[in-house]
Amino acid sequence: MADILYIILGALVAYLMGSFITAIWYGRHYHNVDIRTCGSGNAGATNTFRVLGKKAGTIVMLIDIFKGWLATSLAVFLVYFDIIDKSQLDVYKLIYGLSAVAGHIFPVFERFKGGKGIATLLGMVCSIQFEAALVCLGVFLIVLITSKYVSLGSMISTLAFPLMIIFIPRFHTETPIIIVFGFAIFLMVVLTHKKNIKRLFLGEENKTYLIKKRSH
Template sequence: MDILLIAGLFVAAYLIGSISSAVWIGKAYYGIDIRKHGSGNSGATNTFRVLGKKPGAIVMLIDIFKGWTATSLAGFLIIYDVVAPENLVIYQLIMGALGVVGHIFPIYERFKGGKGVATLLGMMLAIEPIVALMCIAIFVIVLFTSKYVSLGSMIAALAFPILLLLPRFHPENPILIVFGFILFAVVALTHRKNINRLIAGEESKANIKLGRKR
């Protein structure tokens, strides 16, 4: 019974992450497949670029919430006394990661999704909200100083495990730090084209005032 519950929650986390809000909103309200426009990704950044601020903000909030929800499913294992509280973080990480994987490879949309940054943020908010809020601040600072969304996303993702190394936080389980670096590697991998454009000086800058990219 315990194994079935854990397996069911794993599947649910992936399916929640697979909710392709950018694709569905684009098709339902604008009659377009957002993956055929802009950068070709079904994430919040491309939604801002192609559809504008309002749909972009909605997609971002949904993507953050689904990451938080997928990660929070691990709480059922405590409710039903399946795992000890000190082991909860391991299952939070697994379910959160499955949510991120679902966003990147959504089963509902032929496994073609976004880059998973907003979903990853929701995961971090569920596990370490204070550190996650600090990462948001870092993202905003990098975005406003460089005007590169991709650079801000990658630096903020890297900041998460690094901040956990500070004495202030004292994570009870070092696996969270290791997992943080692994997730940063995933973010860097999904942003490899952006990295190449940054190196070549060809990456698009965000128009902060308008909330779109030029």
């Protein structure tokens, strides 16, 4: 019974943390705009970069990553205070992290209309397997630079996470549910990018130039 209580309370706190949508808050307080009415209409870092510039986009992205990491890491406190056994840590991290991502996608403070949760998801993975998260970030940047598509980079880098755990010994885990989580998250990312996938096939997806050529 106690375990269920800690799961519910921790998940609720993580969800509320995830429901703090940085892009909406930053846009309202510093630019007097609702980011959801501009650009692609997505309340995330990518749209913030496009609409409000690099400074705003960077701030939004870093805070969203941090909140994902912090919400997931709430489980560490339970181990520190001997509330749960260390062997349960990864499972609790998964529950809390997914709750934060769900909060970002369906925020209670914003009528359940949030972002796609990619930065928050990255923060979650940083808490669970930091080195794997760095590799996923590298995959994302490579795909973004070569293809110019943030959506494609997000989907491929998300898929890279469970594949690394399966095929690369360094990232093997003693908690098989993490592999299930990896593929489930990939499916979730694909579902939240349905419109992007359609635009990719139609050649209408917005391009993002991380490295811009200098005009002469």
